[in-house]
Amino acid sequence: MKYLLLTLPVLFLFGCSGSVDTSQMTAEEQFNYALSLYNDEDYEDAIQQFQSIIFQYPGHALSDDSQFYLAFSYFKKDQYLLSAYEFSRLIKGMPGSEFVSESQYMLAECYYELSPHYHLDQRYTTQAIEEYQAFIDYFPLDPRVADAEAKINTLNNKIAEKKYNTGVIYEKMEYYNAALTYHSEVIENYHDTKFAKLSLYERIKLYVLKKRYKEANRDITRYLNRYPDDGKVGELLNMQNNLSMY
Numbered sequence: 001m002k003y004l005l006l007t008l009p010v011l012f013l014f015g016c017s018g019s020v021d022t023s024q025m026t027a028e029e030q031f032n033y034a035l036s037l038y039n040d041e042d043y044e045d046a047i048q049q050f051q052s053i054i055f056q057y058p059g060h061a062l063s064d065d066s067q068f069y070l071a072f073s074y075f076k077k078d079q080y081l082l083s084a085y086e087f088s089r090l091i092k093g094m095p096g097s098e099f100v101s102e103s104q105y106m107l108a109e110c111y112y113e114l115s116p117h118y119h120l121d122q123r124y125t126t127q128a129i130e131e132y133q134a135f136i137d138y139f140p141l142d143p144r145v146a147d148a149e150a151k152i153n154t155l156n157n158k159i160a161e162k163k164y165n166t167g168v169i170y171e172k173m174e175y176y177n178a179a180l181t182y183h184s185e186v187i188e189n190y191h192d193t194k195f196a197k198l199s200l201y202e203r204i205k206l207y208v209l210k211k212r213y214k215e216a217n218r219d220i221t222r223y224l225n226r227y228p229d230d231g232k233v234g235e236l237l238n239m240q241n242n243l244s245m246y
Contacts, residue, residue, distance in 0.1 A: 022052070027056070027057045027060050027062055028062065030052065031066060034049030034050050034069070035069065037049060038069055038072075038073060041076070043076050043077050046069070047070060047073045047074065047077075050066045050073065053066040054066050054067060063094070064094045064097035064098070067093075067097075068087075068090055068102070068103060070086050071083050071089075072106070075106065075109070078113075080110040080113045080114050081114070084107055084111060084114075087104075087106050087107040087110065088107055091103050091104055091107065101135075101138075104131065104134060104135045104139065105135050105142070105144055105148070107131050108131035108132040108134075108135055108151075111124050111125075111127040111128035112128045112132075114128070115128055115155060118158045118159075118165070122158065122159050122162055125155050128151070129152050129156065132148040132149075132152050133148075133152065135148050136148050136149065153192070153193075156190055156192070157190075157193045157195070160186050160190035160193040160194075160195040161193075161195055163183075163185055163199075164183070164186050164195040164198055164199050166182045167179045167180075167183040171202065171206065176209065176210060179202070179206060180206050180207075182199075183199035183200075183202050183203045183206070184199075184203065186199035187200050187203065197223075197227055200226075201223065204219045204220055204223065207219060208239070208243070213243050216239075216243060217243055220239060224236060224237070
């Protein structure tokens with residue numbers, strides 16, 4: 001970050017932000033002023049100044065710096081959708097910028113912050129996963145890759161929990177085909193989450209209920225192979241013995 005630290009004279013010059021007239025400043029002076037506001041956590045005024053630089057000096061060497069700190073200012077204000085939009089603008093409009101990798105990571109962070117409780121709409125969760133995966137794909141040597149992978153796992157667990165619970169709700173409502181659809185999706189697409197085992201058990205019960213014994217037997221074998229030390233092993237072995245007559 002080229003301009004993260006300001007010199008003491010600059011800090012002194014801009015110490016009283018409300019009285020500063022930026023109309024006669026150069027791009028560099030205005031950027032330093034904007035950055036002083038950012039460092040003082042005066043994000044609202046910083047946003048105005050960074051926007052002004054981007055508008056007045058398109059193509060300037062400080063355009064990407066201003067775009068980056070504009071996006072980060074919104075992030076600091078918890079305005080994650082606006083922040084995501086501005087980080088995305090930098091990534092797409094300034095692909096040669098030194099801030100692209102950081103912006104891609106922060107774009108994912110914006111959607112991570114927007115990801116709600118599992119029972120709500122998970123579109124932001126899905127978007128966060130996609131952006132973290134893009135970060136991993138484009139910047140595989142970045143030290144934040146491990147963090148991105150961990151957050152993908154957390155987000156996948158959230159989606160799996162939603163789908164598992166939806167399946168359980170459909171079971172209670174006796175919409176068994178719909179329940180099978182949701183549990184199958186958890187098993188196949190979220191097999192690394194704790195909910196895959198729960199959904200596999202529920203699908204076995206549903207297959208037995210619907211007299212689909214061949215499929216039930218297949219899933220029991222799958223369960224026993226995957227989770228040989230699980231507490232439901234005895235129950236499932238008895239179930240398998242009872243199904244052997246069919």
